[in-house]
Amino acid sequence: FTGSAFGSAAIWQYESLKSRVQTYFEEARADWMDKMRPQKRGDFRKQVNSWWNNLTEGQRTVTGIIAANVFVFCLWRLPGMRRIMFTYFTSNPSSRALCSPMLLSTFSHFSLFHMAANMYVLWSFSSSIVSLLGSEQFIAVYLSAGVISTFVSYVAKMATGRFEPSLGA
Numbered sequence: 001f002t003g004s005a006f007g008s009a010a011i012w013q014y015e016s017l018k019s020r021v022q023t024y025f026e027e028a029r030a031d032w033m034d035k036m037r038p039q040k041r042g043d044f045r046k047q048v049n050s051w052w053n054n055l056t057e058g059q060r061t062v063t064g065i066i067a068a069n070v071f072v073f074c075l076w077r078l079p080g081m082r083r084i085m086f087t088y089f090t091s092n093p094s095s096r097a098l099c100s101p102m103l104l105s106t107f108s109h110f111s112l113f114h115m116a117a118n119m120y121v122l123w124s125f126s127s128s129i130v131s132l133l134g135s136e137q138f139i140a141v142y143l144s145a146g147v148i149s150t151f152v153s154y155v156a157k158m159a160t161g162r163f164e165p166s167l168g169a
Contacts, residue, residue, distance in 0.1 A: 001102075001103075001143075001144065001147045002140075002144040002147070002148065005139075005140040005143050005144050006137070006140045006144070008140070009136040009137050009139065009140035010136075012136045013134055013136040013137070016136065056126075056127040056130070056131075057127075057130050057131070057135055058126035058127035058128070058129065058130030058131060058135070058138070059123065059126055059127060060135075061126065061130050061135040061138060061139065062122050062123055062126040062130075065107075065122065065139075065142065066119045066122070066123070068107050069107050069109060069115055069118075069119060070115070070119075072089060072104075072107045072108050072109070073108075073109050073110075073112070073115050075089075076089075076108070076109075076110055085108070086165065087101075088100055088101055088104050089101065089104045089105055089107070089108040089167070090105055090108065090165035090166060090167055091105040091150045091153055091154065091165065091166050091167075092157075092163060092164070092165040092166070093154040093157050093158055093163060094163040095165070098154075101150070102146075102147045102150040102151060102154075103143065103146060103147055103150075105146070105150055105166070105167055105168065106142075106143065106145075106146025106147070106150070106168070107146075108167045108168060109167060109168060110167055114168070118168070126138075153166055
């Protein structure tokens with residue numbers, strides 16, 4: 001999984017750089033069209049765009065991860081989703097689904113405090129780590145860390161004989 005994550009991140013990083021270079025040249029050619037286009041309206045949209053543009057690249061990257069965690073947290077609150085959530089979003093070596101929970105449980109938090117604390121810590125160091133690694137490599141590290149920590153949890157549960165389901169990375 002880790003090799004695939006970093007391989008995909010390298011391809012994504014290359015394609016992103018290629019796209020930025022192409023966009024730069026296209027914008028240079030289309031600069032004169034900006035003066036002729038009507039301005040978009042809507043204060044809310046301008047506020048969201050202003051907020052988004054003021055974020056660092058790391059904060060923009062982590063915003064997607066936080067959104068995924070909040071979405072999964074909300075799914076835990078739906079009674080009809082409980083069975084699916086326990087099957088695929090908790091890690092347990094005695095479960096019939098072993099591989100997908102290794103990744104999906106990374107986004108799973110049952111307690112609001114647990115999720116808020118984890119997301120705050122992730123937000124606080126996101127700018128520095130993404131500037132060091134790049135957003136693509138950071139996402140590969142995040143996903144790989146989640147899968148590896150779940151694997152270690154499986155090994156520890158097998159060694160101790162305790163097979164309770166667990167959440168999170």
